[in-house]
Amino acid sequence: MRRCWLVTNAGSGSTAADGIAQIETRLAAQGRTLVGRTGFPDQAIPSPMDLNTAGATLVVLLAGDGTVNAVLTALDGWAGSVLILPGGTMNLLAKQLHGDVSAETILERLEQRPPPRRIALPYVTGDGHRAYAGLILGPATRWVHAREAARAGRPRQLLRAIGQAWRRTFGRGLRLQDMPELPRAYQAVFVQPGEAVMALTAVDARHWRRMMELGWAAMRGNWAEAKGVTRATASSFRLASRKAGLALFDGEPRMLGTRCTITTGRTCALVLATDQAPSSVVRSSSEGS
Numbered sequence: 694m695r696r697c698w699l700v701t702n703a704g705s706g707s708t709a710a711d712g713i714a715q716i717e718t719r720l721a722a723q724g725r726t727l728v729g730r731t732g733f734p735d736q737a738i739p740s741p742m743d744l745n746t747a748g749a750t751l752v753v754l755l756a757g758d759g760t761v762n763a764v765l766t767a768l769d770g771w772a773g774s775v776l777i778l779p780g781g782t783m784n785l786l787a788k789q790l791h792g793d794v795s796a797e798t799i800l801e802r803l804e805q806r807p808p809p810r811r812i813a814l815p816y817v818t819g820d821g822h823r824a825y826a827g828l829i830l831g832p833a834t835r836w837v838h839a840r841e842a843a844r845a846g847r848p849r850q851l852l853r854a855i856g857q858a859w860r861r862t863f864g865r866g867l868r869l870q871d872m873p874e875l876p877r878a879y880q881a882v883f884v885q886p887g888e889a890v891m892a893l894t895a896v897d898a899r900h901w902r903r904m905m906e907l908g909w910a911a912m913r914g915n916w917a918e919a920k921g922v923t924r925a926t927a928s929s930f931r932l933a934s935r936k937a938g939l940a941l942f943d944g945e946p947r948m949l950g951t952r953c954t955i956t957t958g959r960t961c962a963l964v965l966a967t968d969q970a971p972s973s974v975v976r977s978s979s980e981g982s
């Protein structure tokens with residue numbers, strides 16, 4: 694893992710130019726050679742063939758969960774390793790793999806003996822899209838447009854997006870098929886990948902602030918029996934919607950077709966985990982290095 698390719702996203706929550714420079718300095722101090730750099734999304738993610746041609750055996754990724762999603766999906770099947778460093782806002786995957794530690798600490802652990810394990814990550818999938826940290830379904834997904842407008846510093850677009858999200862959230866909820874445990878119409882359904890089955894958390898809460906708090910907290914797994922929340926597990930289920938609907942795959946908006954089926958999958962052993970006591974999702978999917 695001496696020859697690396699660095700992928701960054703300047704739009705990710707906590708990726709600053711000096712942070713990227715620090716990572717490059719640290720890699721050089723460890724005797725690693727940077728054979729390529731990609732600034733996503735302006736530049737395309739390198740293909741396995743690009744990486745092999747450059748002799749890269751390690752992709753170091755400093756970005757948020759949305760960028761991590763794009764890279765893992767593009768590189769699934771590659772024989773090298775991917776090291777995910779926290780460069781985003783939530784960094785759910787980096788925390789699962791390494792604990793809540795800095796990029797510097799994770800790079801230090803690359804040198805430890807035995808070396809970090811390469812693991813296969815489970816994901817949930819629908820209509821060809823994947824979510825490694827979590828999938829959000831239902832009208833609450835409309836709030837993503839407000840988030841992106843705020844991020845882009847566009848106040849008029851933000852106000853319009855808030856208005857639309859507000860109306861949608863309190864409109865008709867999402868119904869699921871093949872899930873008798875979840876019989877109602879829900880404002881949001883959070884789906885997290887797991888070992889054999891996925892975990893569903895359905896929110897039937899009509900207060901928008903509670904709903905958004907519950908949503909992202911659910912992804913971090915730090916709340917349990919909140920009001921208006923029902924939990925279930927499934928190996929697959931279908932959306933009952935007759936119209937295409939918005940979904941958030943690791944926070945990124947994608948359209949799902951009518952009656953789309955959501956199932957599970959798993960990557961090849963691609964991703965490095967450095968935490969001694971990783972989360973249950975990671976532990977359950979671990980493989981030898």
Ligand SMILES: Nc1ncnc2c1ncn2[C@@H]1O[C@H](COP(=O)(O)OP(=O)(O)OP(=O)(O)O)[C@@H](O)[C@H]1O
Nearest residue numbers: 704705706734757758759760763781782783784944
């Ligand atoms: N596949 C993609 N294609 C195009 N743009 C993307 C893609 N994934 C992420 N982005 C954009 O890159 C920016 C940063 O997203 P990213 O998810 O990497 O960081 P974040 O949202 O700050 O972190 P986190 O998801 O961990 O909270 C966002 O504007 C996002 O929409």
